Amino acid sequence: MAKNDLQGALDLLILKSLSHLGSMHGFGIILHIERVSDELLNVEEGSLYPALHRMEHSGWVRAEWAVTESSRRAKFYTLTATGRKQLAAREKNWEQVVKGVQAILRFA
Amino acid sequence: MGIFRRIWALGKRSKLDREIEDELRDHLQMRTNANIAKGMSPEQAARAARLRFGNPEAFKERVEAEDAALSIEGLLRDVRYAVRGFTSSPGFTTVAIITLALGIGANTAVFQLLDAVRLRSLPIQKPQELVELLITGGNLGLGVNDHPYDSFTIPMWQEVRRHHDPLSGVFAWRQDEVTVGQPRDGKRVHALEVSGEFFNVLGVLPWQGRLIEPQDEAGCDLSKVVASYPFWEAQMGGQPITPNTTILVQGHTVQVLGVTPPSFFGLVVGDRFDLAYPSCIPPNPRREFFILSVMGRLKPGWDLARASGYFTSISPGLFESTAPTGYNAEAVKTFKSFKLGAYAAAAGVSMLRDTYDSSLQLLLAITGLVLLIACANLANLMLARANARQRELAIRMALGASRRRMLRQLLIESGLLALSGATLGVALAQPLSRLLVAALETSQSSIHLAIVTDWRVLLFAAVVATLTCVVFGTIPAMRGANADPIAALKSGERGIVGNRQHFFAQRLMVITQIAVSMVLLVGALLFVRSYRNLMTLDPGMREIGITIGHIGFDTLNIKPENEAEFKRQLVEDVRSVPGIQNAATTTNTPLGGGTWGHTARVGATEGDSRFTYASPSYFATMGIPLLTGRGFTDADTNHAPLVLVVNQAFIRKFIGTAQPLGQLVHVMPEPRYPERTYQIIGTIPDTKYQDLREDPPPIAFVPAAQLPVDAQGPWVAMMIASNAGPDAIQALRRTLEKKYPTMTLQFFDFQQGVRDQLVGDRMMAMLSGFFGILAAMLVVVGLYGVLSYLITRRRNEIGIRIALGAKRRQVIALVMRDTAAMLLTGIVVGTALALLAGRAATAMLFGLKPYDLATLAFAIVLLAVIGILASLLPAIEASNLDPVAALRAE
Numbered sequence: 001m002a003k004n005d006l007q008g009a010l011d012l013l014i015l016k017s018l019s020h021l022g023s024m025h026g027f028g029i030i031l032h033i034e035r036v037s038d039e040l041l042n043v044e045e046g047s048l049y050p051a052l053h054r055m056e057h058s059g060w061v062r063a064e065w066a067v068t069e070s071s072r073r074a075k076f077y078t079l080t081a082t083g084r085k086q087l088a089a090r091e092k093n094w095e096q097v098v099k100g101v102q103a104i105l106r107f108a
Numbered sequence: 109m110g111i112f113r114r115i116w117a118l119g120k121r122s123k124l125d126r127e128i129e130d131e132l133r134d135h136l137q138m139r140t141n142a143n144i145a146k147g148m149s150p151e152q153a154a155r156a157a158r159l160r161f162g163n164p165e166a167f168k169e170r171v172e173a174e175d176a177a178l179s180i181e182g183l184l185r186d187v188r189y190a191v192r193g194f195t196s197s198p199g200f201t202t203v204a205i206i207t208l209a210l211g212i213g214a215n216t217a218v219f220q221l222l223d224a225v226r227l228r229s230l231p232i233q234k235p236q237e238l239v240e241l242l243i244t245g246g247n248l249g250l251g252v253n254d255h256p257y258d259s260f261t262i263p264m265w266q267e268v269r270r271h272h273d274p275l276s277g278v279f280a281w282r283q284d285e286v287t288v289g290q291p292r293d294g295k296r297v298h299a300l301e302v303s304g305e306f307f308n309v310l311g312v313l314p315w316q317g318r319l320i321e322p323q324d325e326a327g328c329d330l331s332k333v334v335a336s337y338p339f340w341e342a343q344m345g346g347q348p349i350t351p352n353t354t355i356l357v358q359g360h361t362v363q364v365l366g367v368t369p370p371s372f373f374g375l376v377v378g379d380r381f382d383l384a385y386p387s388c389i390p391p392n393p394r395r396e397f398f399i400l401s402v403m404g405r406l407k408p409g410w411d412l413a414r415a416s417g418y419f420t421s422i423s424p425g426l427f428e429s430t431a432p433t434g435y436n437a438e439a440v441k442t443f444k445s446f447k448l449g450a451y452a453a454a455a456g457v458s459m460l461r462d463t464y465d466s467s468l469q470l471l472l473a474i475t476g477l478v479l480l481i482a483c484a485n486l487a488n489l490m491l492a493r494a495n496a497r498q499r500e501l502a503i504r505m506a507l508g509a510s511r512r513r514m515l516r517q518l519l520i521e522s523g524l525l526a527l528s529g530a531t532l533g534v535a536l537a538q539p540l541s542r543l544l545v546a547a548l549e550t551s552q553s554s555i556h557l558a559i560v561t562d563w564r565v566l567l568f569a570a571v572v573a574t575l576t577c578v579v580f581g582t583i584p585a586m587r588g589a590n591a592d593p594i595a596a597l598k599s600g601e602r603g604i605v606g607n608r609q610h611f612f613a614q615r616l617m618v619i620t621q622i623a624v625s626m627v628l629l630v631g632a633l634l635f636v637r638s639y640r641n642l643m644t645l646d647p648g649m650r651e652i653g654i655t656i657g658h659i660g661f662d663t664l665n666i667k668p669e670n671e672a673e674f675k676r677q678l679v680e681d682v683r684s685v686p687g688i689q690n691a692a693t694t695t696n697t698p699l700g701g702g703t704w705g706h707t708a709r710v711g712a713t714e715g716d717s718r719f720t721y722a723s724p725s726y727f728a729t730m731g732i733p734l735l736t737g738r739g740f741t742d743a744d745t746n747h748a749p750l751v752l753v754v755n756q757a758f759i760r761k762f763i764g765t766a767q768p769l770g771q772l773v774h775v776m777p778e779p780r781y782p783e784r785t786y787q788i789i790g791t792i793p794d795t796k797y798q799d800l801r802e803d804p805p806p807i808a809f810v811p812a813a814q815l816p817v818d819a820q821g822p823w824v825a826m827m828i829a830s831n832a833g834p835d836a837i838q839a840l841r842r843t844l845e846k847k848y849p850t851m852t853l854q855f856f857d858f859q860q861g862v863r864d865q866l867v868g869d870r871m872m873a874m875l876s877g878f879f880g881i882l883a884a885m886l887v888v889v890g891l892y893g894v895l896s897y898l899i900t901r902r903r904n905e906i907g908i909r910i911a912l913g914a915k916r917r918q919v920i921a922l923v924m925r926d927t928a929a930m931l932l933t934g935i936v937v938g939t940a941l942a943l944l945a946g947r948a949a950t951a952m953l954f955g956l957k958p959y960d961l962a963t964l965a966f967a968i969v970l971l972a973v974i975g976i977l978a979s980l981l982p983a984i985e986a987s988n989l990d991p992v993a994a995l996r997a998e
Binding site: 025026027031044045046049050053068070073 | 135171
């Protein structure tokens, strides 16, 4: 059975976005999630940054200061190999959760 | 890398804060710009961006909390938390730290001594280049050896001085004693006789004035000395050295050239020189006197093996040209076959090292085991503490702390304890090492060792502390971190019965303690008994009330042919002093470590025997009975037939079962001792000769008046028997001083001298005994603690048993069964270990086998009694449990 980790959804979103974007700052990640989900999903800064810092400590992402396209300084996050493994595991897990939730909804 | 940035930011909290702030501010700015792009006014845009963040402080704290979880600052926070925990339970903390400090301190103290006598290099330039030249395998007792460090004759030294390709410089030196001040009441000080190259090759620079140089070797009259720093400071008041600085040495006024630096103590570890004087090479040096030690410095590019090869290759020529004359052909052949080798001398030479190395290593093992027992006790304490804190840990875990975090917290706590213990222990080690050194000092010899806490000692203490921490910290930490929060919260502070595995760890600790203390107790008993054996040993001669007198009379200028008669007269003078029972001269004072022997032949049997030249009253003075034949008389001189009194070992070796009296003993020639034939006229029982441990060797006594004239000298050793105590010796001194004002007199107590040789045994007996008792006490504490703890955990169960009608006796039996199982296992394992460990001590034991049954049995009984006593109290407490109270508490 899949672990019913609905909270893990945020981690999944961040990891997946970073795997697309390569290297990105926090604001970029939020914009990416909004754009790709047609503004259905809105990640709050108050949740994003603690999650990013936690991932950095767990070694899932790497952080470094760099310059943005509009030549501003910002902290950029990049996926590490461990992060990639986490992403794979969490994607699989998420599919199970979705299947489970849909099964329950259909049953009703 | 985040971790490096955080280490960098350590102590600069604001920098880390600023980084987070920077990141957020950048984000805000980007959001604001995006909002403006959507058409908002700048004010609206900024406000909308800020709104998304909510309270900026709260936001920052949330991010920071993630950072802190595994950062260095988090570590500091955990340390602070641990310290707070310790201050709230001062009893536990004090016991733990003191236990660790004593354990680590004792280990460090012993290691520090080992370091000082064994590992540390001499305080000279590039000590690793220093080599000592030695005859490989020793000189096989050939010739005359004055001192254990001396392995060269003067002619050998002269050869090496000319040929030493692998060495950039060579020097010779020897230890000596000289009198400073008036010859009669002067102070005997330690001197070094050194060749002119000594200080240059060692690279010792003068502290004051100059040191001895090659040109100082010119004359053989003592005219120049160099003082050591301690001597200069204590005896010369530390006054500046000028060309006019002189002191009185051996009755001569000599010039003090300079002072050596404070760190330089000579080449003998454990000893310290006071004065150094230039050596002199007499015109016809004796070829059989091994009186020098020769060392040198390796040239760059040469190693020990190559250097040894060089000296081995020049050995045939060297020993051919330096062979002594006056020996039989065989001895000369042996001498010519000697080979020289080069040996590392970076750590100098040391009798102390040779004598006590194995004792110190064994002591280190003993203190290590004591520490192990102490650790087991601490582990039990920590386990009990972890259990008491289970509720606290469970709450922290329920609030989201990870298992890793909890484990870290617990390990930090034990690490802190180990660190405090180690710091205190290192401080304690200094006085403890000094105590150990003091225990090895005797009335006649003091030990000078620089006890320094160097990097090796610190490293050792750190390793010990870490091991300690692992031993006593890990299991409790694992247990604590693996606690199931729900079960822990449910069961409350007291808890129901813990699981089996849980008690298993604690039982294992107690069993370890019992087994290890069994080893220590057996060791202690063996060493104490061995020391007792030595102390009560009958050496076959009188020890009590014997004084050794060393009498020198070179100032009287007595002709060699008259010396025998003078010495006979001197014995009469001594015997006539009131209070003196008897006196006799001897060429060898027994049990003093020295030996003198000749090669002898009786019939077809040839071999070595000890030879002592003693005056007629020797046997009466020393209380040695004659078994058959007669003793010596004053008529036994060089003009009468040569006679011998021999001991039983001599008879066993040379004669066997034949009648010894009347047998002819042929003695091989040696320089100053011509070939002779003696007749055995008497036999005596076996007596100890060199020291107490040795089996009595073959000994032959020759009348003192039959000592060859060439071997006579203006000095004599006298054994003086008196029951009147020191007063008689004082009277004797006054009498002799009155009759011969220039005579030098030294008196020593014979028994004290013999006992002084046992200081090593005494130290082992005292320390192993002390640690054995300590180990037993720790077992009592450990056993009592664990049983009390187990009973507290089983209060409920015991309460129910009592409520259901269990008798007191049955409850006590329940607890004692536990003890019996632990004791039995511990003793069985301990006996096996003790038998194994006993082997290591075999060489140090006297008159005992390491597998001494009585000792083992005594240790087992002792431990069993201790164990039963320690568990009786908690058992009785358990049986007195009030079942109602015990059950209600739940």
